[in-house]
Amino acid sequence: MMISSWLASFCPFFLQQETQHLLFKSDKAYTLLIVMLIIWLGVLGLLFRLDRRLSKIEKQSGANKSS
Amino acid sequence: MSIPVSLKWAYRIGAVLLLTYALVAGLLSSLPRLENLGQTSRNLFYHVPMWFTMYMLMAVSVVASLMYLRKARVEFDRLAKEAATVGVFFGSLGLSTGIFWSRVTWGSLMPDSSFAAWWSWDPKQTLALGAILVYLAYFVLRSSVEDEAKRARLAAVYNLFAAASLVPLTLIIPRALGGLHPGGADGSPVFNNSDLSDEYRYIFYPAIIGFLCLGLWLTELRYRASKLNDLYLDHISES
Numbered sequence: 298m299m300i301s302s303w304l305a306s307f308c309p310f311f312l313q314q315e316t317q318h319l320l321f322k323s324d325k326a327y328t329l330l331i332v333m334l335i336i337w338l339g340v341l342g343l344l345f346r347l348d349r350r351l352s353k354i355e356k357q358s359g360a361n362k363s364s
Numbered sequence: 365m366s367i368p369v370s371l372k373w374a375y376r377i378g379a380v381l382l383l384t385y386a387l388v389a390g391l392l393s394s395l396p397r398l399e400n401l402g403q404t405s406r407n408l409f410y411h412v413p414m415w416f417t418m419y420m421l422m423a424v425s426v427v428a429s430l431m432y433l434r435k436a437r438v439e440f441d442r443l444a445k446e447a448a449t450v451g452v453f454f455g456s457l458g459l460s461t462g463i464f465w466s467r468v469t470w471g472s473l474m475p476d477s478s479f480a481a482w483w484s485w486d487p488k489q490t491l492a493l494g495a496i497l498v499y500l501a502y503f504v505l506r507s508s509v510e511d512e513a514k515r516a517r518l519a520a521v522y523n524l525f526a527a528a529s530l531v532p533l534t535l536i537i538p539r540a541l542g543g544l545h546p547g548g549a550d551g552s553p554v555f556n557n558s559d560l561s562d563e564y565r566y567i568f569y570p571a572i573i574g575f576l577c578l579g580l581w582l583t584e585l586r587y588r589a590s591k592l593n594d595l596y597l598d599h600i601s602e603s
Contacts (some may be wrong), residue, residue: 330391337387341380344581348376351588358595 370474372584375577382574383443386410389567400469407465407566412555413575414458415492419530421451421579422499426527429520432494432569439591441516444523450469457495462489462545470544483567488538488545488554 390409398405425447432440466489467482467601505522511513538547538554547554560568 330388333387334384337384339547344585347507347585351585354592355588358592358599 373540387508387569417579429523464558
């Protein structure tokens with residue numbers, strides 16, 4: 298509920314027909330969102346780590362000096 | 365090739381914020397419903413941006429190929445290859461999400477409502493597959509030429525053809541033909557603008573930009589890894 302009211306603050310159409318809503322019929326539906334967020338944030342974490350690792354190797358190999 | 369640091373951070377932050385928003389809002393917001401689609405109309409936020417991202421990356425790729433033909437610098441060849449790779453990746457995601465989505469929704473449009481096919485030879489779907497195959501041939505061509513300069517030049521010329529073939533295959537012919545996939549009549553080859561209410565646009569547009577940012581980020585990572593790989597190969601061949 299907190300997420301949805303936060304979203305409603307900048308997305309005006311948000312939650313107009315709240316009672317009919319799929320995810321509000323059951324609290325358990327939030328589990329789906331949480332699972333998807335965990336996966337997405339995990340992928341992002343991996344991307345940022347890969348990014349850092351590449352930067353490190355670039356520094357060590359002097360890759361930025363040549364083209 | 366140096367990309368400004370501010371731009372690099374712009375698409376990283378864009379991907380994180382916009383895609384997280386698209387994920388949360390795309391699932392939680394209440395949206396007007398369209399016949400046949402049910403809650404699957406939310407796929408608009410995920411399936412359609414795959415294709416936008418593919419188009420952008422193919423555009424990056426073909427511009428890099430043109431630059432290679434003008435300047436013959438290896439970094440342009442590298443960018444053309446990596447952008448096309450990530451572009452084909454997003455195109456394949458668009459195709460497979462479309463296959464899954466169409467099985468559920470197009471089945472209900474068929475005369476026999478119990479009919480649900482994985483592949484219906486819909487013109488748009490089939491031509492999109494054709495476009496991806498044209499790009500797969502780009503990689504086949506690359507891997508079949510040993511000489512680096514020759515490979516880069518041949519690949520660049522072929523890439524002009526591949527990018528040009530996207531226009532009739534996925535933009536012009538789909539407008540003229542019917543089929544099960546939406547779109548064709550009112551301005552867009554692949555969706556009906558009149559069907560799209562503002563509630564959808566509030567999430568759809570940020571989702572597109574978010575996936576574009578993610579595509580650029582992935583391309584940059586692949587580009588850097590490929591450059592390091594070449595540096596390493598040069599290094600071991602010297603020593």
